[in-house]
Amino acid sequence: MQLDFKTRELTLKLVYYGPALSGKTTNLQAIHELVAPELRGRLMTLETKDDRTLFFDLLPLVLQAGRNLQVRIKLFTVPGQVIHNATRRLVLQGADGVAFIADSQRAETKANAAAFQNLRLNLVENGLDAAKMPLIIQFNKRDMPDIRSDAEIDLMAQRGREPVYKAVALRGQGVLESLVGLVTITLEALEAQHQLADKFGLRPEVLLGELQTRLGMKTEIGRIGRGGAR
């Protein structure tokens, strides 16, 4: 997080993490598609020939949270391939929140778990408290065959403490809900730690309202509780 009192500007860094080919870049592409152009910058991607992320993707969102207060949300993805761990660790530096994009396919269960362990390790290596990092988990690719069932994910979600979302990022389903969910818990954590409302006049509900309106989300998301899948 960066606070600029002079220009009245808050910058958040949110990182999309997950195993290779789980749809991190696709999430950013969907957000880029769904969000009005005046709200977002260009989607910066750096891919290899075979459409694999080499370094990271970056999508900036810019919001007005009340009068004379600008909030910039920078969405990053990490490269999922195992060999790019140094890059993953670098991208994770300074993250305020993490969206873990898991692949719903049964065959990817182990890859999901390994990537999650890697996330925890890299958080620790970066001097970040893994237990305190705002985190949501998205089960992507719900339209694929042989996936873990809704009932199964719901059950697992109740066991865990992170909010869990289901998505088909390729069709934009569940992508914005995941983003709003992540922004919500990230703001909660930052408020608790830095008292942004007192010091900066940032009211999370105003920002969230603005975000949802600008994202064209009609239904009220409401406060995100712990556990349970959406």
Place this chain on the structure above:
Amino acid sequence: MSSTTTSNELVMGEVGRLEQVVDRRALAEVCRSFHDLFALPVRVFSAEGVLLADAHEEQAVCAYVNGLANGRAACTSVVDAVKRLEPDGGSVTHPCFTGAEYRVVPMVYQGRRIGRFVIGPYVPAEMKEVPRSLLVLDSRIDPEKSRGLLGQMPRVRADTLIRIEEHFSRILDLILFSGHRAFLTSQMHVASVRQSYRELAEKNDSLQEAYDRLKELDRLKSNFLATVSHELRTPLTSIIGYSDMLAAGIAGELVGEQKEFVETIRSKGDHLLALITSLLDLNKLEQGTVRVERERLDAKDMLRELQKTFAPAAAKKGIKLVVEVEPDVPPLWADPVRIRQVLFNLTENAIKFTPAGGTVRFVAREGIADPEGDGGGMGAVLLLTPRRALEIRIVDSGVGISEVEHARIFDAFYQVDGGSTREHGGTGLGLSIVKRLVEAHGGTIQVESEAGQGASFIVTIPEPEEP
């Protein structure tokens, strides 16, 4: 918020300064091209107000006004105001006393003002008359001349200007985006390499540490072995010596079981001495302190001697010993003591593992020396010189050795079948000593065998290299 010193530009994906991501020379070219196309002057400033690119020609009216002291002062104050202008929201228009205008357009990137560009001076298409502000500046100003000069200035309609401004903004944004992407990529690349290097260097250090520790332990082990073997040998020599004297009856004639017991003490003492000597030998060979004095020997004589020496032991087990020497075999270039040690050991093994009624063959023939050095290297066929070698095979018809064991039987203390130690005796040091002795001659030892099919040990000793 990050624990390391990675730059904020990299951590947050920010553009710190416009100059960081935009090439000034290329930017100047774009501005020049813009000027050529639209005939409008353009300047690009960083957020800090540094002029990064400038494409303009002095307008005739400006030259005229600047020729007057009042005009020069007024012009300077307008230009300064334009330079300092930081538009807060969108673009702003700044008027000049000549009636011309400047358009100041902010450059916003990722929601942040990163610089601005200024188009102008130009004359708004709507302007018809020479403005009073110009005429009142100085009494020497000629209205007709002014009208003519203002007519030479580029004219532009307000809606056209907005489109031009929009177009130039997009071009600059593209340049900025591409530059930023390249900047982040290169930064990330360097940071990743640095991170990987650091991790590898740490691993290397810990491996080196472990290696040094092991080397030191190995040295301590060798020293320990040498000391212990030496210390054990001294009292053992006395034990053997005194048992010898007892057996020889020097301290009085021994009777019945007394003699038998003393003989046992002596033979076990000899065995223990052989074991300790082997350990010392192995240790010396491992440390490379054994000297091998090679001389020309005759293979046939050597094998016949071997046959004679082992004849009683073989006869006891009903084993036939056969010597086969091919005609014209090369000489055996070896240290006589050491090569005997090798061949005795192999023969002992062969007889030990051959069942009653079997055969042990000693075969000598010409072999090929394994070329030393980089066998698979570039130009090996030119660089390596072939050498004649003598090959001695000791072939038994015993239990044989399975292929998986072939590489391990030359390890110290290894025995093919743990159980056979009891059955056949031995220390497990013999073959490891043999291998090192053969290698000390520049030779090789190999085994060819399958379990149950007997075994052949092949010793190849090359001729010495030409001096």
